[in-house]
Amino acid sequence: MENEPVTDRRVGSATDRVYNFSPGPAVLPLEVLERARDEMLALPGVGISVLEISHRSPAFDQILENTLQSLRHLLGIGDDYEVLLMQGGASLQFSMVPMNLLRGREGAADYIQTGTWGQTGAKEARREGKVHVAWDGAGTGFDRLPTAGEIRLSDRPEYVHVTSNETIQGVQWKHDPDAGAAPLVCDCSSDFLSRPIDVAKHGLIYACAQKNAGIAGVTVVILRKDLLERSRDDLPTMLDYRTYAKNGSRPNTPPVFAVYVLGLVCQWLRDSIGGLAAMNRHNAAKSKLLYDVLDASGGFYAGHARPECRSDMNVTFRLPDETLEKAFIKVAAERQLIDLKGHRSVGGIRASIYNAMPLAGVESLRDTMLEFQRQQRG
Numbered sequence: 001m002e003n004e005p006v007t008d009r010r011v012g013s014a015t016d017r018v019y020n021f022s023p024g025p026a027v028l029p030l031e032v033l034e035r036a037r038d039e040m041l042a043l044p045g046v047g048i049s050v051l052e053i054s055h056r057s058p059a060f061d062q063i064l065e066n067t068l069q070s071l072r073h074l075l076g077i078g079d080d081y082e083v084l085l086m087q088g089g090a091s092l093q094f095s096m097v098p099m100n101l102l103r104g105r106e107g108a109a110d111y112i113q114t115g116t117w118g119q120t121g122a123k124e125a126r127r128e129g130k131v132h133v134a135w136d137g138a139g140t141g142f143d144r145l146p147t148a149g150e151i152r153l154s155d156r157p158e159y160v161h162v163t164s165n166e167t168i169q170g171v172q173w174k175h176d177p178d179a180g181a182a183p184l185v186c187d188c189s190s191d192f193l194s195r196p197i198d199v200a201k202h203g204l205i206y207a208c209a210q211k212n213a214g215i216a217g218v219t220v221v222i223l224r225k226d227l228l229e230r231s232r233d234d235l236p237t238m239l240d241y242r243t244y245a246k247n248g249s250r251p252n253t254p255p256v257f258a259v260y261v262l263g264l265v266c267q268w269l270r271d272s273i274g275g276l277a278a279m280n281r282h283n284a285a286k287s288k289l290l291y292d293v294l295d296a297s298g299g300f301y302a303g304h305a306r307p308e309c310r311s312d313m314n315v316t317f318r319l320p321d322e323t324l325e326k327a328f329i330k331v332a333a334e335r336q337l338i339d340l341k342g343h344r345s346v347g348g349i350r351a352s353i354y355n356a357m358p359l360a361g362v363e364s365l366r367d368t369m370l371e372f373q374r375q376q377r378g
């Protein structure tokens with residue numbers, strides 16, 4: 001399959017679509033794309049595109065309100081939590097979390113480092129205060145999670161930070177780690193809305209939208225209200241959580257289109273999927289198809305993550321050598337399975353199979369893997 005630049009005005013259609021295994025921005029539900037297309041020129045009853053809409057208009061009031069309510073409903077978020085929509089991606093939260101929760105405080109922020117993203121978050125926190133690494137998986141290439149006994153928290157941490165799914169290495173927590181009395185802070189960017197979350201166990205949850213929940217441009221922050229008291233007046237206005245809480249996530253112009261798509265994804269999860277528990281079952285069934293191939297391959301496909309820590313979102317594995325990996329990626333692309341190359345730090349293959357990846361796409365990848373191995377063996 002060739003990647004030709006689009007130079008003419010040929011219109012793409014649903015039948016032109018390939019299976020997109022990109023880690024993010026990632027595949028969206030076809031229903032969501034179709035709805036956005038249908039409403040692109042004029043939102044029903046409004047007469048203008050959501051791309052053109054005033055963020056202070058009654059129509060956008062409704063879109064924002066629906067999106068926030070849908071998130072609250074899907075995740076079962078209590079009234080003691082704020083749901084804030086921001087920009088700057090999950091990367092800005094690496095800074096905002098310690099700016100708001102750590103700046104000027106005595107204790108350390110504890111980071112459980114299970115992969116590249118957790119490591120990056122800790123690096124930013126060091127600019128704001130003391131950081132204690134409560135566990136670090138770097139020694140074995142971030143191929144696993146800690147057991148409860150391996151986590152060493154500091155005395156009275158200001159918060160404990162985890163990454164629920166390490167997108168690059170493909171390791172995913174199956175339960176929430178115990179943060180003791182400290183607020184648990186979770187970067188949920190790459191498995192947000194893929195399964196239920198016990199929100200009440202967390203002080204703060206953040207996630208960019210472009211993996212499971214929509215498009216780049218909007219980031220969701222779910223924050224226990226009492227933690228707002230930690231933010232200090234020396235923070236720049238736009239880096240202070242209180243600014244977003246006070247102004248209903250609209251202190252300035254929000255990314256209106258990204259908020260709208262997030263709302264459509266929530267609606268799809270509710271009406272077409274049947275909620276997050278159902279989504280979780282679909283996702284587990286999809287990832288099992290691929291992990292079963294790994295386990296039956298006699299080591300030809302070697303998984304990066306240890307079996308008990310495997311991610312339902314990002315399936316990472318190696319082939320016997322890089323030449324075979326390149327050949328595999330080429331064969332897959334010929335079959336319309338694209339963006340399977342692993343991150344350079346892990347190498348090999350990474351199949352990102354988020355919520356919107358259809359079962360048929362995963363089945364096609366599974367069949368390609370089985371055939372590729374058979375052909376190698378001759």
Ligand SMILES: *Cc1c(COP(=O)(O)O)cnc(C)c1O
Pocket residue numbers: 024088089090091092117163165166167187188189190208211
């Ligand atoms: C993608 C990702 C990020 C970075 O998100 P940006 O929106 O690009 O800043 C952070 N953490 C995790 C776990 C991710 O998957």
